[in-house]
Amino acid sequence: MLKVRTALQCLAILCTSLFAGGIFVFPLLAPAFMEHLNLTQRQLSTIALAAMAGQYPFSSFVGMLIDRYGPRFCSFLAAITFSSAFGLSALEVSSASERPDSPNTAIAQRLTLYFAMAGLGTILSYFSFVFSASKTFTRYHSFASGLTMSMFGLSPLFLSYIASNIFSDPSTGTIDVTRFLQFLAVCTGVIHLFGAFTLTVPSATTIVSPSDRPDEESHLIGRDTHTDCTSDPRDGSTVELLRDPNFWILALYMITVLGACEMVISNVGTIVLSLPTNVAQRSEQSAAFQVKILSISNTVSRLLVGPLADFISPVFSYERPKGLTTVRKHRMNRMVFMLGASLLQALASSWMVFGAQNRDDVLWLSIGTAITYGVVFTVLPGVTCSIWGMRNLARNFGIITYSPFIGTTLYSYLYAVVVDQHSHEGTVCEGKVCWEATFIVCLVTSTGALAMSVVLWRNWAGRA
Template sequence: MGQATLTRRISQYLKHDIPVAIGTRAIKNIAFAMSLLTCLCASSVSLFSFFSTSLHETYKISYLDVNLIASCSSIGLYLFLPILGYLGDCYGPSLLALISGFLFVPSYLVNANIVSHLNYSDAQRSHIYWFGLSFFFIGLATSSLYFSCLLTCAKIYPERKGLAISLPVTCYGMSSLIGSQVLKLSSFNPNGVLDIKKAFIFFSILYSFVCLLNFVSCYVVTFDYHILMNDHSHVAQTDDEERSLLNPEDSNEFGAASSFYDEETLSLVPQRSEIEPLNHKQRYVNFLKDHSTWLLMISLILNIGPLESFQNNIGPILTVSRQAHKSSSLSDQISVWAAASTASRILVGWLSDFMSSSQRKHPICRVHLLSLSVFMGIIGVSIILLRSISFSFTSALVGSSYGALFTVYPTIVASVWGVDIMGSTWGTFMVAPALGSISYSILFGHTVDSGHSSGSLSDAYFYFVCVSLFASVILVVASWRIFWFKRGLAIF
């Protein structure tokens, strides 16, 4: 009875006393800031190159086994996102926060324990399997942590989808830059080589606090979602936007006829509800049946795939393009790529809200911004073929395109199918980057190996990438003009 009374008091305090004391808007801002802070620590899995160097040089684990471990982390990172997203929509992002906490801390402690039992040059197969299993869970924890933050930010500010999505995406991208600088500290490199045991223990301690912080911010959305909706000015604005999509006759700028609507179309239109969205299962089924879903999925494979492959193969591309001169060092190009990608995420997030705002006299659909982002990538890849222009322009343009697409795509998904089921929908789309990256990386490797760095064969690959990027634009525009127009989504 005492425990039940304590629970009711905590619930009363969270639901009523805090909002009265500091205000609903302050709660939203605090939860949003906590989610962004969490994202700044979320991407430790992207630091695997630091771990792999130490595993190979210190413990003589072969590169094949190191890549096996890396593949396990990729499987956990990408392939379970549809399930995690669906769970996040059904039970709220705090469930994902709990999953990340229960996986991150034990996994890094297991890794530290494995390292403490390793003898130099004496790694056994059992060690490799345990490393693979723990990094699989680290990848899964990373997806859970990142997705919980993304859903929290998107649901706190549904009326500002562009910035609400781009900010956590940007912070997640910055986390790898921050982590790389932390691991360069002398305390982690006593002999010039990373002490991975110290690194694993550090991350286990870090994530015990980060996941607790993230759970608190997600708890605001999960446990008391209606508090966030008590800001009547924001609700009214968002409801007006949704009514204009449901009833195009009420707004000339969304000029689609109401006669286009049928039961299935209405079930795809964004709706708002409590933690579990209204008709969640049926809407997700209709999302999977929607032809525009698969056109957008293919477009994501065709543009994110080659751009992510470019990121993974900047060194070989420098070589085969015959631009590996002093001004195009690998470290410089990676820095240019990372800076351009990070800057474009936040800039495009702001632009998408500004350009598509119904308050503007002539609003512009986000599809135009997505097309512009892809064309930046096309120009960047085309520069490789010109040879005479500095490779830094290629890195900047392709990096900007990559970062912008990872901001615009989830914003479009949230606008077309709704923020309330964004976990399910965007989680499904996140399978595409894995498929695209693997496919284009294999194609690039096969092309270069077959031609022994022949310029003509590598040029054929880059021409193919340009065609692929252009085809992705056609698919997105076709989805917009053929399908989304019928739902009143002329401007979003």
């Protein structure tokens, strides 16, 4: 019976993670919204921003729900939120006139609300399957969480494949947005309801069998983490967390790096559309290709960096007699991955400022952004656990993820303002001038993030 429950739980983790990334296929929807609803770039950026930023305002609250009620409750809430958001969006698009004469502000405002709801559903789903996996398979904590994050990174590729091959017109390549949103409303609701019944967290007696060998590794990883955490001096209140100056350095790093990444993820469709191409290439195809590249690069980076970080930078646990300790030798500070991510973002921004000339060149921006995004989110839980302990990991992780919420807002509106300044009324902005200033700012801030990662590397020497 236990094996059956575990198998169903693994199936639920897989399914919910693959269907949780609906907001990340917005670049596929943006051209249709622009064409059929006559929305402006600023309105599109606002909708995309609402989807991305909607993940973050309640992240610490969702973390506390996970710690207190478990992942099943959050999966149930995700089912309701996803179905409502995508269902109402489909209804909004289907009931709108085909080509309104002027930008429809009311439609844009309602879509902004619906995609913000989808963002909330994303964080509810994300926390439910990540912490269900990591708290169940405690012997393989980092591998379990890293693998589920990788599946989540694969979600945009999976959903874009469905959209391009099932819900698009073969002759024109245009996606039937209404039918695709209806599909998301039904499938995300059903799958997360399934998760609400199966995403359990076993008790300590279930996780650790009495027949387990009492070797050093099983003692450190397989034991009841709640018992260990009660004496961990790193466990502190929210006030103590906010008093740590290193927390604010990390938060500023997250604002600059992840804010810029999510700006690119949300607007890569219009970035591609602004550049010329040497071959006949439809905008929907260009956007779909970039979404696939983002998803593949994000997934591969998480799959590679997760095990590598576990091997060279194992997470510090607390043992009462020994203090901070690790199962394997700690060879390198995890901040080296954060440093590499900010360096890669600086290179990608430099490429857009000095190198990109046509649509094909955006490929390197998508790859660099996706790898940066995947590396930071893969390494961040381990850094958070090593520095501030396991007991309040979900809460602390949720608080830190407020930073991308701020960053996404700042960078997305910067992008929208620059585009609007160089757009003629009723036309799509064309040329590098649409976003060149935005990526100059990204280059400067990513260089600053590089310096911040060096500071944290020195401050957390021997701890991260």
